[in-house]
Amino acid sequence: MLLVTFVDRIGSGLWASVSVLYFTYVSGLSLAQVGTLAAVSGAVGIAGAPLGGRIADRFPLTRILIALQLLRALASFGLLTTDHYLPLLMISAVGSLGDRASSVLTKLYAARVAGPDRVRYQAVNRTASNAGWALGGLAAAAALTLGTTTAYRWLLTGDALSFLAIALLTVSCAEPPGSSRVAATGTTPCAGKPANPWRDRTYLAYVATETVLFLDDSVFQIGLPLWIAHSAGVPHGLAPLLLVLNNVMVVALQVPLARYGTTSEAARKLLAPLSAASAAGGAALALSATGGTLQAVCLLTASAALFTLAEMLHAVVSWELSLALAPDTAQGAYLGVHGLAQSGQRSLGPLAVTAAIATGPLGWTAFGATIAATCALQHRLVRDRLRQNPLSVPPVTVSEH
Template identity: 30%
Template structure:
């Protein structure tokens, strides 16, 4: 006698198997075991040490090496520019030779160059150590890009958003560690942090060693290491996106100085503003990235981001002249709106970073993308200082207008890229 099975009205068998995943995995707080989780863990360890070191590097040069302030700024600036040059050629090498091996080499170089700072007793030695570290760091970013794209599979925006959230979390812990070192303000404390940062590079390398080896991708006919630089739509996107990434320095650079120099808000409010920004990014970045798939959708998200930046900065600009508590409340609202814009921008930007790049040249394109972000962080302090801090409220609005213009232009560039791809095909 046969047993009659009961099916739902649509005729499909229901999946009644219990979800045996752990609670953090079900809630999206932790990725499932596999390459994505390992890559995220390696990035967390790497960013933890890097964030702590970057916050203390100028003080190490001043207090321990004994360099004058001008030489400290020059050394860090030269190192940053040198680092930008490595992206495209190393990314091309990662495409042709396989990204994991190239990434491992850059991590080991960073560990050695970081330890060399312990023996730097002159301006030249400091600048060379920092330049090699930044060169290897930029190279590592170019090699890591293809790994994110290939391990991310069909959910690269979601995976990249998770990586950004974990990087923010690591930066927060790194900043706390840096604060403790700065409070001690001793040579042994600064040196201990340098050693700890070198160990994080080694720790990241140990995690990356457990990732599957990715085979090199075959090059397209006629492709070369300067392919990305010749891609006009992609270069236009890099420029516009670099302008939009200046938004990250609004909260971390311009706002603290605005609070201290132009408002009656208590100085401790700068910590509150950073906490609001960090918590919102960590909690909401993955959720915001859902649905941001495809060039047109990502372009519209970027356009919304520009408008949010203008609104948030306009609110922050109203703080001068208000009582302390009112100024703090107004700026908290402005930071929240600005952070929503940064969530939209990050989701759209990171989708377009991979979407507009051909599959066989992800490393090279990641290197060019890194140049845009690096230049933005180089230009941001001077530009924000001129507009927001020197001009006051009109400058905040002007900077917001720049963000709006860049955001509005991105969808046009996406359509341009689509047409150029069709013609080349």
């Protein structure tokens, strides 16, 4: 599955960085149409996480993953067949649905394969993901130097072919132990009605806090580039360099950091340094507006490093707690609901960081403080649940993805 992730992210790196340009220059869509297409497909994609998770508790996981990869390939190839707005909108929505569902199910597969070693398994997987994304992005940047319609189409074709490749790779993957009885019977491996995450108030509250903790994604995608663009004297070329810093740190440090979250209680304790890193990152961004160019560059770099540390710590915490709070009999359904946190952040994140930018330095201070306060809230929220009766696998150590 590690190779599946690597190939998948190469394809995503090829397409994600040029999708807006493709719809603008190849399909000829207006700015408003491109924005609406992205918003609608993203909204439809939100349903992919809970839908995929629910299905995974009823059918063999590898078969569902293969079907989803083929659906994603079909959607990507479909974009090549038309330049009309409505078909592009519908095809993009289907692709987004498949993308969000496959993301949750890949995580579920890792959890079932690794069992007690799931955190390190996911850490290695994330390292492969970042490496693949970087490789795809570099290939896309090289292709764009040609500036031709053909180059754009080949990048989209490469994305589609990556989905076909991972579907073939998934065929060779064994069904994970936790779903062996599902594969044999086509039903959930337990008697009685499985737990329903939508009626689990503690888990829903936990997912709500996760939406806030995922805001670091928007910091790197939108917040830092816009803040740099509107900061006098700061070179605009710093923005992509900070993204490179983020990527390098994740590749180098995500696996070593995973050792500190090998049990549910250990993962919960990581919320304290996560809180501190987020608050310090927001403060550094705020202070970057108070001095000269050199000070601003140093503080922006420090902020990027701090938010990257927060991102990696949250990844470890999230991998463990999202499963530790879920019953064995409904892990797919629970992970599907947890997937809504990241989907929701994609809608709320841009609004949050642009509000911080509009407010000025005080806005970034409040942004970091809000994430820090949410860490404290989550720490308290999950404490009693974990101590009373961990519904997932017992607290344990970790393996590879």
